[in-house]
Amino acid sequence: MKNNNPALKRFVKLPDVKKRVIKLSEKTIEKTQIATLFFSEIGEFFLFLFHTIKETFSRSFEFKEFLRQCYQIGNRTLPLISVTGLVIGLVLTIQSRPVLADFGAVSLLPGMVAVSIIREMGPVITALICAGRIGSGMGAELGSMKVTEQIDAMEVSSTNPMRFLVVTRVLAATLMIPILVLYADALGIMGSWAGANIKGDVPFVLFFSQAFSAVGFTDFLPAVVKTFFFGAAIGIIGCYKGYTAGRGTESVGKAATSAVVLSSLFVIIIDLIAVQITDVLY
Amino acid sequence: MENRTQIAAGIELPGPGRIIARNKTVSWNKPVRPEHVIEIDNLGKGFDNDPVLKNLSLKLYNGENLVVLGKSGSGKSVLIKCIIRLLLPDQGTIKVFGQNVNELTGKGLAEMREKIGFLFQSGALYDSMTVKENLEFPLKRIKKNLSRKEIDEKVAEALDNVGLGETLYKMPSELSGGMRKRVSLARTIVVDPMIMLYDEPTTGLDPVTSDEISSLINDVQDKYKTSSIIITHDIECARATADRIIMVKDGEVYKEGSIEEFVNSTDAFIRSFFK
Numbered sequence: 231m232k233n234n235n236p237a238l239k240r241f242v243k244l245p246d247v248k249k250r251v252i253k254l255s256e257k258t259i260e261k262t263q264i265a266t267l268f269f270s271e272i273g274e275f276f277l278f279l280f281h282t283i284k285e286t287f288s289r290s291f292e293f294k295e296f297l298r299q300c301y302q303i304g305n306r307t308l309p310l311i312s313v314t315g316l317v318i319g320l321v322l323t324i325q326s327r328p329v330l331a332d333f334g335a336v337s338l339l340p341g342m343v344a345v346s347i348i349r350e351m352g353p354v355i356t357a358l359i360c361a362g363r364i365g366s367g368m369g370a371e372l373g374s375m376k377v378t379e380q381i382d383a384m385e386v387s388s389t390n391p392m393r394f395l396v397v398t399r400v401l402a403a404t405l406m407i408p409i410l411v412l413y414a415d416a417l418g419i420m421g422s423w424a425g426a427n428i429k430g431d432v433p434f435v436l437f438f439s440q441a442f443s444a445v446g447f448t449d450f451l452p453a454v455v456k457t458f459f460f461g462a463a464i465g466i467i468g469c470y471k472g473y474t475a476g477r478g479t480e481s482v483g484k485a486a487t488s489a490v491v492l493s494s495l496f497v498i499i500i501d502l503i504a505v506q507i508t509d510v511l512y
Numbered sequence: 513m514e515n516r517t518q519i520a521a522g523i524e525l526p527g528p529g530r531i532i533a534r535n536k537t538v539s540w541n542k543p544v545r546p547e548h549v550i551e552i553d554n555l556g557k558g559f560d561n562d563p564v565l566k567n568l569s570l571k572l573y574n575g576e577n578l579v580v581l582g583k584s585g586s587g588k589s590v591l592i593k594c595i596i597r598l599l600l601p602d603q604g605t606i607k608v609f610g611q612n613v614n615e616l617t618g619k620g621l622a623e624m625r626e627k628i629g630f631l632f633q634s635g636a637l638y639d640s641m642t643v644k645e646n647l648e649f650p651l652k653r654i655k656k657n658l659s660r661k662e663i664d665e666k667v668a669e670a671l672d673n674v675g676l677g678e679t680l681y682k683m684p685s686e687l688s689g690g691m692r693k694r695v696s697l698a699r700t701i702v703v704d705p706m707i708m709l710y711d712e713p714t715t716g717l718d719p720v721t722s723d724e725i726s727s728l729i730n731d732v733q734d735k736y737k738t739s740s741i742i743i744t745h746d747i748e749c750a751r752a753t754a755d756r757i758i759m760v761k762d763g764e765v766y767k768e769g770s771i772e773e774f775v776n777s778t779d780a781f782i783r784s785f786f787k
Contacts, residue, residue, distance in 0.1 A: 374639070382598050383636035387650035387703075388622045 278470050282400055285393045292394050299402035307363045307410060311356055315414035318351050319343060319421025327429065336430075340437050341444025343422040348445055349453050352415040354501055357460035360407050361493040365468040368399055369489030372472025373482035381473070396469045403465030408457040452508035459500050467493040547574045549609060549707055549739045550595060556603035556763075557590050564590050566763040567604070572707070572739055577729070579742045579750045581774075581785060582760035588743040589633070591760070592709040595741070596630055597621060608707070626654045629705030629738070633712045635696040637684040644680045647671065647699050654703045670702040671695070673735065674728060690721035694728065701732055708732060708740040714749045726752035747785055759785075 322343050330336050372395060375381050384391045419441055426432045471489040475481040550572035557565040564587040572578050582588050593599040595606055597613050606613040608624055616624055637646050647667045651658065658666070671677045674694040684692060693713065700708065710729065714722035726749045732738055742753055750757060750771065757774050759766045759782060767774070767782060775786050 371640075378634050378639075379632045379636040380638055382593075383630070383632055383638075385598065386596055386625050386628070386630045388625055388653050389649070 274474065275470055278473070279466060281392055282396050282466060282469070285390065285397045286401065288390075288393060290393070292398050295394055296398040296402055299398050300406050302367075303360075303364055303402055303406040304410070306367060307360055308413075310359055310363060311410050311414045312417055314355060314359055315352065315417030316421040316424075318355060318414075319347060319418035319423075320425040322346060322351065322418075323422040323425030324428065327426070337440070338444075339426060340419075340422065340432075340441035344419055344441035344445050345449055347418040347422070348415050349449050350501075352418055353411050353453050353457050353460065354497065356411045356414040357407060357457065357464065357497045357501075358494055360403070360410065360460075361464050361497055362490050364403055364407075365464050365489040365493040366486040368403075368465070368468030369471040369475075370482055370486040372396075372469060373475035373485035374479075376473065376475050377477060377479055377482055391473075396473060399469050400462060400465035403468075404458055404461040407461030407464065408454055411457045411460075412454070448508075452504065456500060456504040456508075459504070460497050463496040463500060464493045467496060548572060549574050550741070551607040552591075552595070552604065553607075554604040555591070555594060555601050555606065557587070557594055557599060557601050564763050565594075565601075568760070568764055569604075570758055570765060570768075572741055573756075575733075575737060575739055576755040577733055577740045577742060577753050579744060579754035579757045580760055581745060581747075581750055581757055582766075584745065586760045587763045588760055589711050592630070592711060592741055592743055595709060596625060596628055626703065627706045629700035629703070629708045631693075631697055631700050631708070631710045631713055633715055635684075635692040637687075637692055637696055637699070639684055642681050642683055643671070643676075643687075643695050646684070646695065647702050650699060650703050666702055670698040673701065673731070674698045690717050690724065693717065693721075693725055697725075697728060697732070701736055704736060705738060708738045710740060710742040710744075712744055712746075713742065714744065714746045719748070722746060722749060723752070725749070729753045745785075 323339065326342060327336065327339060330339055330342070372381075375395070381391045381395070384394060419438070422441075423432065423434060423437045426437060468489045471485040471492070475485040548571040550570075552568060552570050555565050555568040556563065564585075568587070568591065570578075570580075580588050580591065590599060594601045595608065595613065597616065601614060609627070611620070611624060613621075613624060637643075638649065641649065644667055647670060648663055651663055651666060667680075668677065671680065674697055676691060676694050676698065679687065679691065679695065684695070687695060697713075708729075713725050713729065717725065729740065729742065729749075730753055733740060740753075742749070744750055754771050756768070757771060758768045759774070761781060767777070767779070774782055777783065777786070
């Protein structure tokens with residue numbers, strides 16, 4: 231509707247006001263575009279998640295590919311997780327021992343380290359390493375398959391790429407990351423025992439019996455449960471970023487990077503939520 | 513009056529004496545006319561409000577090699593991706609063996625795709641699989657009741673047909689560009705498609721390898737009795753393979769005819785291709 235207010239017309243004619251109005255409208259358009267992109271990305275992600283869940287429960291399951299992915303995930307991350315798990319336990323023990331010694335509570339060391347590793351350090355650090363190793367791998371692999379038309383080739387070969395590529399990877403990550411976390415926890419406690427023996431002589435059996443007597447069911451179960459969510463998040467984000475990569479080779483790198491960043495962020499967010507929920511149990 | 517004719521590819525013809533068979537001499541009681549296996553009518557497709565194909569119509573006849581020529585970006589690849597439903601058209605109809613592709617879903621779409629072989633521009637071999645596994649992949653999914661022995665025989669036969677029988681256990685990364693294209697072609701023909709869609713089969717290859725690929729396309733047509741659409745801007749490939757040529761310009765059919773008609777054309781745009 232046309233505005234006939236002469237005062238308003240004079241106001242708008244002022245050069246400074248005109249410039250400001252133009253600048254403001256440009257900024258508004260820019261912000262709206264960013265918001266639209268953000269929300270459409272979220273919408274696309276949930277649509278992808280919905281399709282993945284739908285295909286997970288479809289009749290034909292690619293079991294062979296699922297096993298291959300489980301092996302790939304384990305094979306890719308095992309050496310890295312072995313070293314990290316061992317080092318966490320070792321460092322945690324070496325750092326904590328002097329403080330506990332000041333209070334004359336060195337005997338609490340095995341229990342304290344075990345609880346720290348099982349509740350928090352083991353799951354989160356293992357998940358972050360997996361986010362880097364597996365998330366980037368999935369993003370880059372699916373991204374390059376998209377660029378080189380391998381996903382299209384699969385589709386024309388009467389194969390559902392979502393079922394073959396995405397479902398198998400997400401399920402493999404969901405299953406394997408808890409196993410890797412348990413392995414890292416075990417190695418962490420071993421590392422701690424090694425650390426305790428640097429400045430003392432602690433028998434293996436005594437150390438482990440003290441460590442496990444401090445760990446309760448409420449420490450162990452929530453920590454394991456959250457690792458399934460870590461695995462699912464890493465798998466789904468890695469696959470989503472790879473599967474929706476652009477057509478150029480540059481997009482493969484972008485997909486891998488954003489898969490790592492987003493899945494690491496999601497691991498931390500899930501951990502925060504899990505801590506809030508499990509706080510009730512402790 | 514009874515005509516005896518050879519049905520080149522297995523399509524169902526109308527009227528009495530219907531038959532679905534390859535290489536069979538059958539009785540037919542009326543003059544045989546060429547049957548189309550693909551019929552495209554007023555096809556339109558655009559990306560981000562930018563039209564790529566505009567009202568494109570064409571027919572692919574039974575047993576012919578149809579070459580679609582055109583400049584890069586003229587919508588040739590989009591055309592064949594719409595045929596196999598990797599892309600959904602904005603307008604128009606595509607009929608494959610009389611079935612509207614746009615209306616197919618699930619099992620119907622899978623069955624239609626089983627009849628069509630698609631040779632991708634990049635070859636699109638699965639990097640994580642050996643050549644043998646690449647060929648087995650579609651075979652196990654499309655021809656589900658084959659025994660292990662039959663699968664091995666079909667894989668070996670397809671590879672022999674492209675002259676690469678010795679590459680069975682090699683990874684795609686160990687193959688040259690031309691070998692990858694040939695393995696990709698073997699992967700396509702291993703499932704006995706009735707229609708072949710070639711997306712720039714000679715792009716990025718040297719002239720000698722390009723000639724080899726062109727003659728392989730003709731061999732596939734002779735041996736498997738396929739009807740083919742060959743997307744290319746390689747004139748030598750078009751000369752070697754075309755029964756009929758369609759030139760696409762700005763998303764529309766610019767000219768249709770035989771190779772001779774194109775070679776002898778005085779049209780400036782066509783001359784720019786056939787210099």
